[in-house]
Amino acid sequence: MSTTIRPAPSAGSVLDAIERRAWRIRLPTRRLIVVLAGATAGAVIVASLTAAWVAARNNATIHEARVEGLGVASAATQFRTSLAAADAEAFGSLISGGIAIPPADQNAAGSEETYATHLEDASKALADAALAGTSDDARDLRALSAGLTEYSGLVESARANSLQGFPVGASYMGLAHQLASNELVPTANHLRREGEQRVASAAKSVSGPLGVLAIVLLMVAALAVIGASAVIAGRTRRMLHPALVAAAVFALVSTAVMAFGIARQFTQLRSAATNEVDTYFDTNDISYALAQARVNEISAVAARGSGAPLYDQFHQGTETLDDLVEGTDLAGPVKRYEDGAAAVEHKDMAGDNQGAAAIALTGDSATGYQAAADAVTSDVEQAGDALADRIDGAEAASIPPLVPLGLGALAAGLAAAGILYRGRRYR
């Protein structure tokens, strides 16, 4: 068999046309076959390595988004919610003189126990955030940790002094509330936003230029296999070798796996970063707004006759709360609490501060708040579970790097083998 270059045939079938074009390549057939085998296998290997690297990188990005993004954001939100709930309980001591308030419902926990539970939840959330956080979060986490310790110390000072009848107890409670409202809550909000930014950035990164590059390279590799097959068919006047067909199929499958994998990762992350996270944050916002309303109500009663501006604040807060719960199953419990608080305000403004305090601590207001808080807590837990499922879904969308690598290796081997097999008779 000759290895010289010969002119292309002048007419015929599709194969003739391919043959004509194949012969335009001014290389001896043997050399052309070797070059094609090497170039095709190389293209497939480069594309596969790139795809494997991008897959590994995306997996790491998703893991980071799950842990350092959603983990931090949800822990910071839980911290804020628990702190606000603890603050609302602790504020009760302002009008009860630091004496533990008996629960309105005999089966329910007392105020001191409830306060301790909320504080413990805040502490746990902080520990979760610390486990998930990055070095960028260290400053916020240190501030929250030190602040929570200081907050609990101030509340204990408030209790101890109030129990002895010392007015300085109210000032300690005020300092604790200031610390929570002016420093801890904004810091927790900042941390939450950092986490949200990480998730959104991860979703952008996963579908970014590198993912597109990997897919384009895989397509180029698949085209290279197809093109090489055509050239070989033209030069040898023999139809496609099964190994080349298999190589092309593997290259296309690898492309499809990467393309749809990346698309799914993006979709899952985007959904986690919007739907479930939004729901989770919304329910936490309701919990926070409810606790703040309770703080304002108690503060108004504690003002002993001068609570009108604080009742105004309470009403402003409940307007926001009403907007948040509108159309949800929480609207009913929240409305019942607001009705109880309205009775407190009515009695207080009529000059019966002690009567108002009684309703606020053990009457309809207290039971209404507890019922609403329980309902919101239940919703927060459900939203948290849904978010966890979505996060798991995002992680399940990860592409094992071995998949594009394995498919690529198979495609490269088969392509090279197929091309060389066709050229075995050319010397």
Added chain:
Amino acid sequence: MSELSQRSRGWIFGGAAAVVVVAGLVLAPLVISPVDVPPDLPGPTTTTPSAPTTVAPATSPDQCGGRDPADPYRSLQPSGPATPDVPAGSFMAAIQANGRLRVGVSPTTLLFSSVNPGTGVFEGFDDDIAREVSRALFGTPDQVEFVAIPQTDRVAALKDGRVDMVASTFSINCTRLQDIQFSSEYFRAGQRMLVPKDLGATPDATAALTLTDLSQKAVDAGKRARVCAANGSTSLGVLDDQPEDLDVVAAGSHTECLARLQRGEIDAVSTDDTILAGMAAQDPNVTLAGPQITTEHYGLGLPAGHDDWVRYVNAVLADVKSSGRWAQIYDQWLLGPLSPTTPAPPQVEYAG
């Protein structure tokens, strides 16, 4: 040949177009579904206490509610014995018709006015003085509705008609007299300091410390003395006027100053000794120190434009002082914490 060539070109272009379409379908959702990265939020906010304000002294009666700026403590002559039998149409009659005397008080000034956490009842010297006014008006000391008002709200509460009277360690001065009236003086106090007991070498040395000593100690330690007073109090302006280089800290209330002193955030609290005595009663580790740097004349705050009410209250105060009731109330709340003996009530003169 050209037909074949066109056909082959069709295959090639068709294949390329298919690849482009597939790539477009795969990549399009990624490109057209941007994820908004949420903007950053500001960090924690810090509050800055308002700076103390110094009011220029009044020079004419116009700037002192019609009183002599050199002696603004002279109130109106009492209107005879104060009894429940009041003239129809008077301010007292309106209070009786309302069924209760609304009195603005402090909820946090131990010894003068604070809430007993066990009973929820307001207790202290000022509260008992208010009860005496109730006794005169209604024949019983219990027809009082105590309304807790912050220091900064005392004048506004009277102007707005939220209360009929303010009994809250309320110093008579020309600035306030431009908006409200005052009864005759019923208590005399002075601004001093509250410091940690171990600030001096001995308890006596601590008690003798002056603002100058405190400032010098701070300078020796390489800092400025941090002295706290409540926002809206005259004490804040007095501190600002002192020659010593002080770091004056304005707090939301006097008791917040005590909390800050206990936490080591400040070196001293400076306000009326009456208030400081109540703070000392809450903490065995602090003590009053230094001489009085001002003299404060306490009067009951009353709404402007009701001279009949001012004269009636002055009559009650005159009765309380002359009957020995004033001394009884003093002994109940202040004997010991404020002074070792019962002083005589302040002697007053009236303007007319």
